[in-house]
Amino acid sequence: MTTTTPRESTGADETALAPELLARMHEIMVRARCLEERLIRMNKQGDGYFWIGGPGEEALNAALGLLVHKGQGPQYDYLHLHYRSSATLLAMGADPVDALRQMKNTATDPYSGGRNFCNHYSVRKWNVVPVSSPIEVQFSMAPGTAIANKRAGGRGITIVQGGDAGTAEGDFASCLVWCSRPGNELPCLMIVTNNHWGISTPASEQHGEKHIADRGKAFGIRTAVIDGNDPETAYRELRKAMDYVRTERKPFLLEAMVSRLYGHSSASGANFISDEADCIPLFERKLEERKILARAAMDELRARFTQELLEASKRVREEPQPRGEDIWKHVFADRDLVHESAERPRGGNGAH
Amino acid sequence: MATLVQAIRLALHVGEERHGVTDVFGEDVGPPLGGVFTQSQGLRTAWNSPLDERGIVGTAIGLALAGQRPVAEIQFCDYAFNTVDLLKLAGGVCWSSAGDYNCPMVLMTPVGSGIRGSLYHSHSFDAQATRIPGWKIVMPSNPLDAYGLLLSAIADPNPVMFLAPKALLRAKAAPNERIPGEPDDDRVLSKMIDAPLGDRSRWRPEWPAVEDLFVPIGKARTCRQGRDVTVVTYGRMVPVAMQAAEQVAADGVDAEVIDLRSLAPYDWDAIRASIKKTNRVLFLNEDTEVTNFGEHLLRRAVEELFYELFAPPKLLAGADVPGIGLADNLERASVPQVDGIVAALRDLARHQP
DSSP: OOOOOOOSSOOOOOOOOOHHHHHHHHHHHHHHHHHHHHHHHHHHTTSSSOOOOOTTOHHHHHHHHHHOOOOSSTTSOEEEOOTTOHHHHHHHTOOHHHHHHHHTTOTTOTTTTTOSOTTOOOBGGGTBOOOOSSOTTHHHHHHHHHHHHHHHTSSOOEEEEEETGGGGSHHHHHHHHHHTOTTOOOOEEEEEEEOSEETTEEHHHHOOOSOTTHHHHTTTOEEEEEETTOHHHHHHHHHHHHHHHHHHOOOEEEEEEOOOTTOSSGGGTOOOOTTSOOHHHHHHHHHHHTTSSOHHHHHHHHHHHHHHHHHHHHHHHTSOOOOGGGGGTTSSOSSOHHHHHSOOOOTTSSOO | OOBHHHHHHHHHHHHHHHSOOOEEEETTOSTTTOOTTSTTTTOTTEEEOOSOHHHHHHHHHHHHHTTOOEEEEOSSGGGSGGGHHHHHHHHHHHHHTTTSOOOOOEEEEEEOSSSOOGGGSOOOOHHHHTTSTTOEEEOOSSHHHHHHHHHHHHHOSSOEEEEEEGGGTTOBOOTTOOOTTOOSOHHHHHHHHSOOSSOOTTOOOOOOOOOOOOOOTTOOEEEEOOSSEEEEEOTTHHHHHHHHHHHHHTTTOOEEEEEOOEEESOOHHHHHHHHHHHSOEEEEEEEESTTOHHHHHHHHHHHHHGGGOSSOOEEEEEOSSSSOOSSHHHHHHHSOOHHHHHHHHHHHHHOOO
């Protein structure tokens, strides 16, 4: 693997991606959109108390999920994800019905057993650590998994993702400092998805910095600002950044400009916002022009996913709810699962 | 006999050699200082972190989730208050993921007054810590328990907070509290494991062959048997309560002193059995008194043991003021002292059924 040198800003790397890959990304993006739309409907119909998710981020997140070195333990990538990361999970192979289960807070919800909001994943077999509603705190945790990655000596990296508004928290600064300690740089890819909003406050009122990514430069961290609405750009730039982090074992800060198509959450109505760029029709126009996919096939795909998820949501409605006494489960662990799933740690002889 | 801080160091050493500890880290934890109280001198896995408590707790969580076994330190518990949401997060890892993940980390921090530490080196953390479910919380009052509780904390698959009473860090073990394998002579132990003053770049510790000893988390220790009144306490207040118990013994009041050792989970069986025996109880700690952990214990005693009680149960705790003042009179007025405990014990003993 050659060492790549990512540019400091969006570049014109036109290395063509294979048509099969583009079709695959399209399918994941559409499926993720249909899933989010189903989650929103479930919430509006009373089949769930709250919706928050990622419509508008499918291009970036599908590309990310396809590029993850997926597995368990520090030889593989650790993911500190966003609650807008549904496309990443689907790209990794998650069953979308599990997201419906979490929306319906069923006992069968594999991510939290009916305890947490939708899109709050936890998948130990893929190193997806539990997503918490405050997102930025994960930037304080990421150096820990990145130390384990570095210590393991393989090509596994840590990926941490948060929004633009969250970078105002001290945790973001913690991550920059801890990942760039001289001689102890960490293999951590920090992704800031910039949708120009902090809940309901525009970024322009609160942030004076030109690019959030510029903050990395003070620490000697490589940075890029990319168009996160274009899956080809996202795939290429993520691949470059990840290759650098995997090979050099050093951090990278990537800022991706994305859209937020249904507002912050159900608390702000979860209605479609038509004046933001929508990555799916933009991508579909390209796919059609380049004769990679036909309009009819794409329409059929969307109709099929919509129907499948509708039917699945009806089945999920019948699944059991957790019982009141279940609150007492898992307050404490009786087994060291994370240790069992990791390689035997090698103490004191490696990176920290 | 080891001091409490030497016992911590010995446990960390045993932890990294035999029980998988991968990282002992925090501010000034690594060389050259080896901890502001010397607790991490000479350890193989000790390293210095940035001056960032949120980063320390967050990184410990990340290490734990990745199957490492970190022991992180907050230099004084006064500096843990800006990490409370991360502590909540660590305590919620297992529960929020419905058992998918566990979070095996230890967080050590020195607590309490007694070293004239004024506003930012005298706080207690037990009231705060016991408000964060999902954590186990231990607090030793002597070197042997410090050693055994820290090893149990390291072996536990959950987040465990190890609150070290800073006024007792230099306290020596009693003759019957020897860590198995430690040298008989204090000076020999000191020569082996205490870093020299001045340049220590070439110094290496010579670790004694101490044996494993696990003090179970959740088990109290009765330090003094008594018939008339029970004192339930922990940490720095244990030796103070013992002093008070000796004083009232001269008046014929026979106090039982329970060192709780673990605050979460806590040994209710031991508390209940003692209250059933003495029918009078004093809960004692030095954290501020409003929403104090002792208040919880007192509430439970009233609810469950009301008809066993010959006297209204008492709580003696820190004054509900924003800080511990530096001047001797201010500190003494802020946290329980022997005289106050003696008065409380006499008052309790005076009540008859």
